[in-house]
Amino acid sequence: MKFNSVDCTVQTSSLKNGVNSGIYTLILNDIDWNIDNVKPVDTEGTLTIFVEVNGDNIICSGSLDAVFSFPCARCLKLTPFEVLEEIYREYTVNESSSFTDANIEYVEIKHGVIPIINAIREAIILSIPGKPLCSPDCKGIHYIT
Numbered sequence: 001m002k003f004n005s006v007d008c009t010v011q012t013s014s015l016k017n018g019v020n021s022g023i024y025t026l027i028l029n030d031i032d033w034n035i036d037n038v039k040p041v042d043t044e045g046t047l048t049i050f051v052e053v054n055g056d057n058i059i060c061s062g063s064l065d066a067v068f069s070f071p072c073a074r075c076l077k078l079t080p081f082e083v084l085e086e087i088y089r090e091y092t093v094n095e096s097s098s099f100t101d102a103n104i105e106y107v108e109i110k111h112g113v114i115p116i117i118n119a120i121r122e123a124i125i126l127s128i129p130g131k132p133l134c135s136p137d138c139k140g141i142h143y144i145t
Contacts, residue, residue, distance in 0.1 A: 007031075056093045064123060070132050072133055
């Protein structure tokens with residue numbers, strides 16, 4: 001399976017029917033995450049991806065082992081968090097399919113790539129703690145000296 005680690009795409013010509021898999025090192029600062037206030041903490045992350053091809057349907061799943069940061073809810077200091085959510089997205093190459101699931105995206109096969117960046121972004125966003133704190137006893141922005 002051929003994977004472009006800068007734009008997070010999989011070449012469809014490199015896929016065979018059944019399960020395709022790979023483990024890739026991502027240079028986190030080279031990728032446009034386009035997520036407000038979220039920055040990579042580490043320079044590298046490890047993407048483990050499984051791409052199952054069954055006719056017109058393609059299912060991508062996997063995980064990203066990486067640490068990002070988000071502002072503390074009290075003092076705004078950047079606070080690290082791990083990506084804990086799984087990556088999951090369904091694709092179809094059949095444009096005439098009726099989409100009933102928000103997780104299904106149409107992939108135009110003539111471009112020859114499956115963009116999985118949105119599925120990875122979603123896993124990062126879902127991993128942000130509901131109320132990220134730099135420490136449990138953070139007193140907030142008014143107490144910073």
